[in-house]
Amino acid sequence: DSGVTQTPKHLITATGQRVTLRCSPRSGDLSVYWYQQSLDQGLQFLIQYYNGEERAKGNILERFSAQQFPDLHSELNLSSLELGDSALYFCASSAPLGPDTQYFGPGTRLTVL
Amino acid sequence: AQTVTQSQPEMSVQEAETVTLSCTYDTSESDYYLFWYKQPPSRQMILVIRQEAYKQQNATENRFSVNFQKAAKSFSLKISDSQLGDAAMYFCAYVHAGGTSYGKLTFGQGTILTVHP
Numbered sequence: 001d002s003g004v005t006q007t008p009k010h011l012i013t014a015t016g017q018r019v020t021l022r023c024s025p026r027s028g029d030l031s032v033y034w035y036q037q038s039l040d041q042g043l044q045f046l047i048q049y050y051n052g053e054e055r056a057k058g059n060i061l062e063r064f065s066a067q068q069f070p071d072l073h074s075e076l077n078l079s080s081l082e083l084g085d086s087a088l089y090f091c092a093s094s095a096p097l098g099p100d101t102q103y104f105g106p107g108t109r110l111t112v113l
Numbered sequence: 114a115q116t117v118t119q120s121q122p123e124m125s126v127q128e129a130e131t132v133t134l135s136c137t138y139d140t141s142e143s144d145y146y147l148f149w150y151k152q153p154p155s156r157q158m159i160l161v162i163r164q165e166a167y168k169q170q171n172a173t174e175n176r177f178s179v180n181f182q183k184a185a186k187s188f189s190l191k192i193s194d195s196q197l198g199d200a201a202m203y204f205c206a207y208v209h210a211g212g213t214s215y216g217k218l219t220f221g222q223g224t225i226l227t228v229h230p
Contacts, residue, residue, distance in 0.1 A: 002157075031216060035218070048216045048217065055216060088156060092158075094216065101160060103160065104157070104159075106155075106157050107157070107158075
């Protein structure tokens with residue numbers, strides 16, 4: 001158990017819908033990262049937050065957005081869902097003093113029908 | 114842009130034997146970290162080992178060790194005394210310790226490791 005929690009574990013929804021994925025980092029970690037794992041794209045970095053502020057952005061679609069709240073949990077919002085958004089979404093967190101080691105949550109499996 | 118390449122899509126090993134997984138990376142940075150992550154069928158991403166680029170000494174964690182060749186930009190993982198529980202997908206990953214991409218992990222394509230009893 002990495003100490004990073006993600007909910008829900010599985011999500012099945014229809015095209016055009018909007019969903020929210022939630023992540024709680026390890027105790028004491030200030031950075032939260034979101035990654036997408038799909039069969040055709042592999043593991044891709046989406047976005048990073050540090051203590052509530054956006055720190056780095058990857059190839060995140062405009063339909064996707066994220067935020068980190070004062071209690072440091074983070075949410076990834078996916079809207080106008082398409083079939084191709086079906087993937088495993090991971091959240092990771094790392095200690096305050098640098099990128100160092102990222103510890104991953106169990107992931108949320110999103111299926112868009 | 115940094116890239117990570119794992120040239121072995123699949124590897125297999127007999128239980129108790131040793132196997133080496135290969136990884137190469139491309140970067141113009143001098144300060145970075147390298148990692149190996151394991152993803153078993155449960156799909157959880159589990160950290161196996163980490164290497165700081167400024168350290169010449171190769172990292173070791175129990176049966177897992179790396180061969181870090183900075184000039185060659187090579188970072189291989191050696192698993193000794195392989196166990197059935199080592200069967201998984203293994204990902205090599207890179208992170209630059211600074212700049213605008215601070216914290217972004219770049220992953221290789223993965224190597225599926227099969228362990229035969």
